[in-house]
Structure formats: C-alpha cells, structure tokens
Amino acid sequence: MYPRWLWRASALPGTVWLFLLFLVPLYAVVAIAFGDVSPIFQLPVPVWNPLDWHFEHMSQVLTLFAPSHELWLVFVRTLIYVVAALALSVLIGYPVAYYIARFSHRSRTTLIVLLLVPFLVSYMLRMLSWVNLLAPDGYVNSVLTGLGILRTPYDWLGGHGFVVVLGLVYGYVPYLILPLYATLDRIDQRHLEAARDLGASRFSTFIHVTLPLSKTGLLGGAAIIALPMFGDYYTTNILSGTPDTSMLGNQIDFYFHGGPQPTVGAAITVVLAAFLVVVMSYYLFSVNRAQKEMHAV
Amino acid sequence: MSVVLPVRAPARGGRLSRRLRRTADNPWGRPRFLGAVTWLYMAWSIVPVVIAIQFSFNAGRSLTAWQGFSLSRWYWGDPINSVFKDPALQHALLQSLKLAGLDVLIAVPLGVSLALGLARWRGPGAKAANFLMLFPLVTPEIVMGVALFLVFLHLFTFIHPGTTAQLLGHVTFSISYVVIVMRGRLFSIGRDYEEAAIDLGATHWQTLRLVLLPLLVPAVLASAIIVFAISIDDFVISSWLSCGSSCDTVPINVYSAARQAPLPSINALAAMLVYITIGVVLIGYGLYRLAMRGNRGSLADLGV
Numbered sequence: 001m002y003p004r005w006l007w008r009a010s011a012l013p014g015t016v017w018l019f020l021l022f023l024v025p026l027y028a029v030v031a032i033a034f035g036d037v038s039p040i041f042q043l044p045v046p047v048w049n050p051l052d053w054h055f056e057h058m059s060q061v062l063t064l065f066a067p068s069h070e071l072w073l074v075f076v077r078t079l080i081y082v083v084a085a086l087a088l089s090v091l092i093g094y095p096v097a098y099y100i101a102r103f104s105h106r107s108r109t110t111l112i113v114l115l116l117v118p119f120l121v122s123y124m125l126r127m128l129s130w131v132n133l134l135a136p137d138g139y140v141n142s143v144l145t146g147l148g149i150l151r152t153p154y155d156w157l158g159g160h161g162f163v164v165v166l167g168l169v170y171g172y173v174p175y176l177i178l179p180l181y182a183t184l185d186r187i188d189q190r191h192l193e194a195a196r197d198l199g200a201s202r203f204s205t206f207i208h209v210t211l212p213l214s215k216t217g218l219l220g221g222a223a224i225i226a227l228p229m230f231g232d233y234y235t236t237n238i239l240s241g242t243p244d245t246s247m248l249g250n251q252i253d254f255y256f257h258g259g260p261q262p263t264v265g266a267a268i269t270v271v272l273a274a275f276l277v278v279v280m281s282y283y284l285f286s287v288n289r290a291q292k293e294m295h296a297v
Numbered sequence: 298m299s300v301v302l303p304v305r306a307p308a309r310g311g312r313l314s315r316r317l318r319r320t321a322d323n324p325w326g327r328p329r330f331l332g333a334v335t336w337l338y339m340a341w342s343i344v345p346v347v348i349a350i351q352f353s354f355n356a357g358r359s360l361t362a363w364q365g366f367s368l369s370r371w372y373w374g375d376p377i378n379s380v381f382k383d384p385a386l387q388h389a390l391l392q393s394l395k396l397a398g399l400d401v402l403i404a405v406p407l408g409v410s411l412a413l414g415l416a417r418w419r420g421p422g423a424k425a426a427n428f429l430m431l432f433p434l435v436t437p438e439i440v441m442g443v444a445l446f447l448v449f450l451h452l453f454t455f456i457h458p459g460t461t462a463q464l465l466g467h468v469t470f471s472i473s474y475v476v477i478v479m480r481g482r483l484f485s486i487g488r489d490y491e492e493a494a495i496d497l498g499a500t501h502w503q504t505l506r507l508v509l510l511p512l513l514v515p516a517v518l519a520s521a522i523i524v525f526a527i528s529i530d531d532f533v534i535s536s537w538l539s540c541g542s543s544c545d546t547v548p549i550n551v552y553s554a555a556r557q558a559p560l561p562s563i564n565a566l567a568a569m570l571v572y573i574t575i576g577v578v579l580i581g582y583g584l585y586r587l588a589m590r591g592n593r594g595s596l597a598d599l600g601v
Contacts, residue, residue, distance in 0.1 A: 002505075008414065008418050014303070014407045014476070015411065015430075017407060019464055028444060032447055122567060123548070133345055173342075193413055228438060273436075284423060
C-alpha cells in the first residue's frame with residue numbers, strides 16, 4: 001500500500017550510519033592489528049587490504065596468551081572473575097526475579113520500581129558509593145570493628161579479587177534480573193498447577209517445570225551481563241587499581257593509553273572479540289536448542 | 298490464607314522437621330525465605346547509593362564521617378569546590394547534558410526510521426541490515442571504544458577526538474536501543490489501522506502522518522528516555538573519544554576523582570545526574586501517559 005521504495009529509504013540513513021561508524025571501525029581494529037608499524041616513530045599504520053596483512057604482531061600477542069605468559073594470567077583472571085560474578089549474580093538474581101514474578105502481590109509495583117532504581121543511577125556513582133563505604137574509615141569498617149568482627153580496619157580497596165567480583169555483581173546484576181523477571185512472569189501458572197496436581201513437590205515442580213521454562217531468559221540475561229563484564233576495566237580500576245586484579249580490558253586500556261604499542265592493544269582487542277564470538281555462538285546455539293525443547297514439550 | 302490440604306504421608310521426625318516439611322509442601326504458603334532475599338537485595342542495591350547521595354549534603358569535607366547537614370555547600374555554597382563554582386565540575390555537567398540531549402535529537406529519528414524500514418522492508422539486504430542493527434548491542438563497549446578511536450585516528454581523520462567524536466559514538470550505540478523499543482510497538486499495533494485509513498481514502502502520506510506516526514508517539518517517548526539515560530551514564534565511549542579535560546563528562550570526572558581523596562562535591566556532581574535523570578523520566582512518563590490516553594496498549598507493547 002505504500003510505495004515500494006519508502007521502507008528501503010527509511011532504513012537507509014540508520015544502516016549507513018551503523019555501517020560507517022560501527023562496521024568500518026571494527027574493521028579498522030583488524031587493519032591495525034594486522035598492520036604495519038612505522039619504523040621511525042613506532043606508530044601504527046593500518047593495512048586495509050587483507051592480502052597485505054602482517055601477522056607478526058598478532059603472533060607475538062598470541063604467544064603472550066600461551067600458558068604461564070604475561071597475558072595468560074590476565075586472561076585466566078578475567079575468566080575467573082566473570083564466571084564467579086556470573087554465578088553470584090544468578091544466585092542472587094534468580095530468587096529475586098522468581099519472588100517478584102510469582103509471590104509478590106500488593107508489593108509488586110513497589111518492587112519493580114525498586115528494581116529499576118539502579119538504572120536511574122549512573123554506574124560510576126554506584127561504584128563511587130562503594131569506594132566511600134569501603135574506605136579505611138568508611139561505614140563498612142566502622143560497623144565491622146564496632147561489632148568486634150574485625151580488630152583493625154580492613155584495606156578493602158587495596159587490590160582484592162573478591163572485592164572486584166562483588167563490585168561486578170553489584171554493577172551488573174540489575175541487568176540480569178529484569179529479563180529474567182520478564183520471562184518468569186510470562187510462565188503460564190497452569191503449568192505449575194498441573195505439575196502440583198500430578199503430585200510433584202514444590203522443589204521438583206521448580207526443577208522440572210519452572211527452571212526449563214525460564215532457561216531462555218536466564219541464558220539471555222547471563223549473556224547481557226557477561227559480554228560487558230569481559231570488556232570491563234573501570235570496575236577493577238576503581239575498586240582495586242592494582243595490577244594484581246587487572247583484567248583484559250585493563251591491558252587494552254594500558255596499551256593504548258599508557259603503553260607505546262597501540263598495535264598490541266588492537267591485537268588484544270581482536271583476540272577478545274574473537275573469544276566472545278565463540279562464546280556467543282555457543283550461547284546462540286544453546287538458546288536455539290532451549291527454544292526447540294520448549295516447543296517440543 | 299489457610300487452606301485445608303489433603304494429607305499425603307504421615308510426616309516422620311521431630312516437630313521442627315515436621316513443620317519444615319509442611320512449609321515446604323504447602324503450595325499456598327508464603328515463601329518467607331525468598332521474600333527476605335528479595336528485600337535484602339533491594340536494600341543492598343539501593344542503600345549504598347542513598348548513603349553516597351546523603352554525603353553530598355555533608356557540611357564537612359569528609360566522605361566517611363557525617364559532619365552535619367548542609368543543603369547547599371557542595372552544590373553551590375562553597376565558593377571554590379562546589380559543583381556550580383568549580384569550572385571543571387560545571388563543565389563536566391554541561392558536557393554530559395549536551396551529549397545526552399544531542400544524542401536524543403539524532404539517535405531517535407535515525408532509530409525510528411530504521412525500525413520502520415526494518416519492520417517492513419522485504420528484500421535482499423533487509424536481513425543484513427537487521428543483523429547489523431543487533432550487533433552493537435552485544436559488542437562490549439571497550440571494543441566499540443577502541444574501534445571508534447582508531448577509525449577517527451586513521452580513516453576519518455577530519456574528525457578529531459572531542460565532542461563531535463563523542464557524540465557520533467553515543468549515537469552509534471543508541472540507535473539499536475531505539476530500534477528494539479520501536480519494533481515492539483510496531484508489531485503490537487499491526488497494520489490494520491493503516492489499511493483502514495487507506496480504505497477510507499487517505500493517501501500514503503496522510504496515513505503515515507495522521508495514523509502511523511501518532512500511534513508511535515508513546516514508543517518514541519520511551520526510546521528518548523532510554524537514550525537519554527544510557528547516554529548520560531556512558532563512560533567508556535566518552536572516555537575513549539575524549540580530547541582531554543575539556544571533554545570530560547560527569548562519569549569520567551567521577552571515575553578519575555574516586556580514588557584521589559575526593560570532596561563531597563564529586564558526590565554532589567554525580568547526584569545531579571540522578572536528579573536530572575529522574576526529572577527526565579518523570580516528564581517523559583507524564584507525556585507518555587498523555588500520549589497513551591484512550592489507547593488500550595500497555596507497557597507490554599514496548600517489549601518491556
């Protein structure tokens with residue numbers, strides 16, 4: 001009913017924008033990672049033609065990723081932090097989403113508004129509030145020493161992995177709860193009633209009905225928070241700031257801003273992106289399978 | 298609520314375990330444990346921020362010891378260090394607002410038009426464009442930051458790091474959010490209204506202007522609010538495309554000051570963003586309600 005060209009024309013500006021300012025820039029990272037370095041100033045020179053690519057920087061970076069080398073440690077640390085933060089987020093987020101979706105009645109609106117509050121507060125303020133609380137003379141230390149749990153104030157911000165993990169959980173868990181809540185809320189209550197009528201206990205109803213039905217939301221929420229966590233460098237910088245807790249993002253930041261070798265930084269970025277593409281493919285595969293299972297039920 | 302339950306098996310064990318088993322087996326019982334976890338989570342997620350905002354009203358210079366209430370000191374009272382007197386803080390606030398405002402003005406029209414196109418354009422290229430639109434949503438910000446930084450340094454060299462580059466970056470990550478929100482609304486209103494309008498003799502242009510666009514207003518408002526909120530919260534893109542201190546936004550300022558013994562003015566600066574975001578959300582929600590008057594749609598239309 002509309003002229004044919006209309007919708008194509010309507011999609012054009014946005015598509016061109018994303019092509020020029022998203023796709024081309026991504027290619028620029030690859031062109032630098034496989035590019036040249038000018039001999040005098042050691043400045044990176046992008047090589048746009050794949051046929052002329054140099055592989056020495058990339059292979060040099062890849063050897064750094066080999067076990068017991070410099071970047072291997074950082075990579076393993078990043079993986080541990082993200083997996084730990086993800087597990088904790090699910091442990092905290094699932095019960096909360098489940099309770100709000102199934103058991104809150106009069107308090108539901110209040111709880112949903114409270115759930116949205118972190119989205120109105122900037123991430124940096126939320127981290128700053130923990131810097132204030134965890135300071136040597138901050139509230140956390142004064143409460144713990146006041147109760148006699150700690151004898152002397154603990155140096156929370158002195159470079160502890162668990163503080164970084166807790167910071168990541170604090171920062172990202174709202175983004176997990178929201179999609180999870182949406183999925184759990186959409187589950188037809190009659191499924192649960194049927195399971196109960198057929199004699200399943202509360203626990204086995206949860207394991208065999210609710211959990212499988214919420215799998216897509218759970219996987220989706222997990223991907224939504226895991227991807228940015230892999231690229232995070234500011235949380236660990238603000239809550240620890242020592243090389244002992246440095247993540248892959250910190251290395252990229254370092255090679256571009258502190259170090260002299262943007263080419264190495266670009267190569268690490270490519271490795272990170274490639275790793276995430278693999279993780280994402282597995283994720284899409286399992287979501288696909290979960291959806292098929294759901295339709296088969 | 299008390300419901301008589303059919304007795305299953307006689308419970309064995311002591312009184313406590315019997316009571317536990319009864320609680321676990323009662324499908325109508327209130328799950329007290331889950332409720333406690335939920336409310337504890339809410340407290341954990343909100344109380345630290347409330348304390349941080351409280352300290353922006355501290356009468357003294359400490360961020361850890363409460364020294365009395367002062368409404369104005371760190372906002373405008375202190376002649377050197379308050380948000381409205383310290384040029385750096387003032388400038389960061391303006392930069393954040395400038396970026397967020399311009400981002401809304403550019404990203405929302407681009408995203409609305411892209412969403413319309415993607416929802417209705419059938420043909421080669423539509424699928425690729427759809428895929429391209431989803432990509433920024435799953436790309437970690439640091440990858441996008443590095444990419445834009447390098448492309449402005451080596452290819453689009455006429456754009457230098459600075460406000461323009463920051464704005465281009467913000468629009469790039471905002472477009473996809475607009476498309477997602479618009480798409481939900483487009484699917485839920487369907488094409489019936491437009492077909493009716495055409496049948497009643499409206500031209501294409503009239504249908505677009507008088508039927509479709511008014512129906513999209515609530516989703517446009519919702520996406521404008523979302524774009525404003527994510528733009529004002531952004532740290533990574535702004536920081537990678539920054540030109541130095543004169544391009545600092547509020548999150549960049551907070552980030553660099555956090556571990557350097559800051560004054561409560563940094564809390565006041567960050568709190569300003571919270572007040573502004575809440576204000577924008579409330580105004581947007583008011584307009585949204587106004588636009589949704591007499592409309593049977595709900596938040597679910599937006600895919601929320």
